[in-house]
Amino acid sequence: MTNERRVLVHPDKASLASSVAARFITKMLDILDAQAVAHVVLTGGSMGSAMLEAVAASPARTSIDWSRVHFWWGDERWVPAGDGERNDRQAQEALLDDLDLPAENVHPFPASDSGLSLDEAAASAAAELSTHGVDGLPHPIFDITFLGVGPDGHIASLFPHRSGIRVTDRTVIAVRNSPKPPPERLSLTRPVINSSQRVWLVLAGADKASALGLALAGASRDEVPVAGIKGRRRTVFFVDADAAAEVPEALISRDY
Template sequence: MSSYCPVVISKPTIQQVSLELRDLLAKLSKEAIAQRGKFTVAFSGGSLPTTVAAELTKATDVDFSAWYVYFADERCCPHDHPDSNYLLVKDEFLSKVDVPASQVFAINPELVGDPERAAADYAAKVKETVPVDNQGMPLFDCLLLGIGPDGHTCSLFPDRPQVKVSDKIVTHILDSPKPPPPRITLTLPVLNHARHVAFVVTGAGKAEMLESILVKRDQSRPSALVSPEHGMLFWILDDAAAQRLPADLLAKSSAVSHL
């Protein structure tokens, strides 16, 4: 694992967080498309899709037709279910931009009753469509992640065996402590092979956990274990979430300036 050197950026409002994400994703996607002909990005759920999409969907300088969209984790439920991360990303983002439907990779709805098979099926989709290294590890251009109140990210929860899975790129969980229980998730080695990772965290309710992750480096929190080997790790926060972080930890310039 690379040395842990995140770029931590705090903005006064959620709208300014959204603007920062728009600029970052516009540059990352432009570079990826120029170099590899496509931009592979994975979304997690929660409030993240809304925050990411708010300004990004207004961008006029992004070639969304070359985006390939994935899900960092997913609940094992139909695509039209209120718990579906796919449905959230579709409503907030995909319905407003021109990403071709053939370039959106969601959980197979026919396998949601069998999380282990659903995870294997999703892993196959990823391997077929995301560039891989010589060990078969996918190299996503960007992963968009959030954190839970316990420090989990994706569906990698503290003290659960999924955090230690190293022989799969997608694994399943039957007893998530946060409902619904059955899920699939990218594994930690995949997160750490991404070209870039951007955590998006807002709200005062996350301030104490961010201090634990970014200042105390509490290794019992799965989010603290994310450190991409090939690129940059960004934490893009609002001031409410960043209120317990020391000033010298916060970057003085935009995320784009660090690329």
């Protein structure tokens, strides 16, 4: 079982979203052919939504038994349920509402109007993860984890020069004083993300080029958190041409 890092470059954001969507559908068919249930972590942001919209638009999506797929999120903004800024709301509008999923297959983080404090919400999310734990782990082993990457190299809500990227004794952390609004968030931790079979990072735009280049050049995970992310089987950076501007030619894959 090899552990590979690949960079796949696409001409623009539209082709990037459609390509990732097609690969996601194909891989889900393979996964569900080999096992009874799949666990997928979704990401927010414009590319996360664009990819899900491309899945929704694909006729091939009907070939998947979505009732066997569980959806989670890498992080969430601490805002009320249904708020348009929430990653789960964006995913629901882009795809999930059209899949007729069993309610128990969708695992959003608690919302700020849930009656829980931020720390209680982190504990509640950790407990939800543990109900699907396998192999002695307090969480599922995710089959595919989607992540976006910020211009500063952050992933989920694990930011540079913050303690979150170094946490190893919890599955979910409460994030306060985030350098990106809103200031309060919930996030999976790095060990949970890195236990994923496959980590697919989707990023577009020239403002992401420096972070991607630094991550692939071996930067410190404290300086560039994405540098510390690697799936068990495979780590793939799906990028557009602008984001690939500082990627060494030798690291770019010509096939997948």
